[in-house]
Amino acid sequence: MTSILQVKGLKTTFFTDEGNIPAVDDIDFHLDEGEILGIVGESGCGKSVTSLSIMGLVPNPPGKITDGSITFQEEDLTKASEKRMREIRGNEISMIFQEPMTSLNPLFTIGNQLIEAVKLHEKVSKQKALHRVIEMLKVVGLPRAEEMVNEYPHQLSGGMRQRVMIAMAFICNPKILIADEPTTALDVTIQAQILHQMKELNRKRNTAVMLITHDLGVVAEVCTRVIVMYCGQIIEQADVNTIFQSPKHPYTIGLLQSVPDIREKRSRLFSIKGNVPKPGSIQKGCRFAGRCEQAHDRCFAEDPPLYKGDGQGHQVRCFLHESIEEAHHVEDTITSP
Amino acid sequence: MLTYTLRRLLMLIPVLLGMALIVFFIIHAIPGDPAQIILGQQATEENVEALNEQLGLNEPLYVQFFSYLGNILTGDLGESFQTNNAISEEVWPFLAATIELSFVAMLIAIVIGVNAGIISAWFQNSWFDYSAMLLALIGVSIPIFWLGLMEQWAFSVELNWLPSSGRENVRDPVEPITHLFLIDTLIQGRLDQFVDVVRHLILPSVALATIPMAIIARITRSSMLEVMKSDYIRTARAKGMRMFGVVYKHSLKNAVIPVLTIIGLQTGLLLGGAILTETIFSWPGIGRYIYGAIDARDYPVIQSGVLIVATMFIFINLIVDLLYAAVDPRIKYH
Ligand SMILES: Nc1ncnc2c1ncn2[C@@H]1O[C@H](COP(=O)(O)OP(=O)(O)OP(=O)(O)O)[C@@H](O)[C@H]1O
Ligand code: SF4
Ligand SMILES: [Mg+2]
Secondary structure: EEEEEEEEEEEEEEOOOEEEEEEEEEEEEEEEEOOOOEEEEOOOOOOHHHHHHOOOOOOOOOOOEEEEEEEEOOOHHHHHHHHHHHEEEOEEEEEEOOOOOOOOOOOOOOOHHHHHHHHHOOOOOOOHHHHHHHHHHOOOOOOOHHHHOOOOHHHHOOHHHHHHHHHHHHOOOOEEEEEOOOOOOOOOOHHHHHHHHHHHHHHHHHHHHEEEEEOOHHHHOOOEEEEEEEEEEEEEEEHHHHHHHHOHHHHHHHHHHHHOOOOOOOOOOOOOOOOEEEEOOOOOOOOOOOHHOOOOHHHHHHOOOOOOOOOOEEEEOHHHHOOOHHHHHHHHHHHHO | HHHHHHHHHHHHHHHHHHHHHHHHHHHHOOOOOOOOHOOOOOHHHHHHHHHHHHOOOOOOOOHHHHHHHHHOOOOOEEOOOOOOOOOOHOHHHHHHHHHHHHHHHHHHHHHHHHHHHHHHOOOOHEEEHHHHHHHHHHHOOOOOOHHHHHHHHHHHHHHOOOOOOOEEEEEOOOOOOOHHHHHHHOOOOOOHHHHHHHHHHHHHHHHHHHHHHHHHHHHHHHHHHHHHHHHHHHHHHHOOOOOOHHHHHOOOOOOHHHHHHHHHHHHHHHHHHHHHHHHHOOOOHHHHHHHHHEEEEEEEHHHHHHHHHHHHHHHHHHHHHHHHHHHHHHHHHH
């Protein structure tokens, strides 16, 4: 399988009055054609900044890509002109955001906003564009499409608006869709429908999807591969089965334990002690050390690199996994509470 | 939109009535006996009494009010004590002069103020932003009469570029049709006069525009900054839209409501503040008309003048309200 997007050594820093915040700090990953890649991690770990970096939409000032490359079909997006980025946005790489309630402009009709998305990238008549829009609205499961194009966002529910956003993202047949927590603000049944919709479009149109979420249930449902981020870094990456069946990093293990398990009927969710440190606040050592039960002296002194795990493409940033044999031994001791 | 407009128009009726009542009683609270003033110091007691009787000033106040109300509803604003002419006929040239001046001033204030605000927000913290906001700060703090006098000194006295007073060249006066000289000169195809009228308008309208322009620029900037942080602006950019469209289409429409509010208020204040500018620039407008009437205790003129200005204020507010609804589809549903 060929990679459609290759991120290498990406660093995105915010230069603020309180100092420089390396929100994304040297991350490497790739997105394959037609796959659904999950990116998980606690709030503030840099998931949104990663996706905004790819879109070239990091708020500047204060933010800036300071290092690395983002290769999309042999073109480095960090070096592309603003004009070229405009051609790519919405056309080759689309994005959906977390807040369906506020992501559509309240003062323009649904039709106006969708037609605009088409006409920005294709020279078509308004009539043709409208036709496409209505068709696309039907594809994402909005039956009243003909009337809806004349309605304003406040006349639609949250779930309907998120479908409109999906329609907007897919209308130019992008090669990549970045979905930043697309279902977090919706209730569970709607969530399932929206995810199903995205999976359908991914399958039918072979669009690669980068799905950002902090819901591991969602990951298990739709993703093929997972990246776990912590404090601006990738700390583990593997295919879904490996992540769920043999997670290696103590943080990933903690995250998995914090997923409510209906069979066990635990009254309280397991959660990892302490808070996510602010990016840039830890200068030396493993960023998880302050919260890690397996932390030892070396963890506070040296930065752990990414080690190879046992599965194909499995990587883990933890000294406990310098060799796989050691890893199995330790894993047993930490998974039994 | 039509029913909304009709509803808003109906709601105006009590407002206008209340306003007429307030204007009426305030005018009657002004000290001084009008009959005495009309007739002069030498008038006898009987003559004063007779005139009071004739003008209906001896009737109880509420009777006076209702007959006054009946008159204004039929378009009769009474007669001036000084000239004995019907006010409804006499007032228009003055009103037209003020409308023309205020319109041009507001146009300048809006076009420059709104765009300065937009560009300042777009390029936040740039040198443009800093200098525009510094100018705006100076603009709101400058006393209008001082600015007017400085303009006259610089552009009329020293440089001799522009006329310092009046609305037209007195040696070649405009033949009035509508009394809006910009329009009249164009109808008559008198381009030379049109240019002359424009030259007369520049100094007073700039003086009058300064404060509203500064306030509009500041409100537009802060409103735009707020809007440009919102999610739907990020969506518009993620679609691949260019910044110009993002700013002037998606942001401006959302940012415009507080700007409209301030434009409405400032237009009202402008009408009130015109009296000062009209005095400095000898502009024959409604402010000067009322001012002269106050001096002469010309009750009917004062009353009608204030009534006209207040009515204009109310209608400006109505227009602003209707514009809100035209901009924001959510307003009609509340
Ligand atoms: N505009 C900004 N100015 C300064 N710092 C910022 C800005 N945006 C993001 N950051 C920093 O970048 C870090 C990562 O933010 P990001 O939005 O990527 O987190 P996230 O993983 O998407 O979290 P969430 O799950 O809450 O969406 C944050 O800790 C924050 O300190
Ligand atoms: S490197 Fe050390 S502190 Fe970091 S996760 Fe591994 S054991 Fe914990
Ligand atoms: Mg986020």
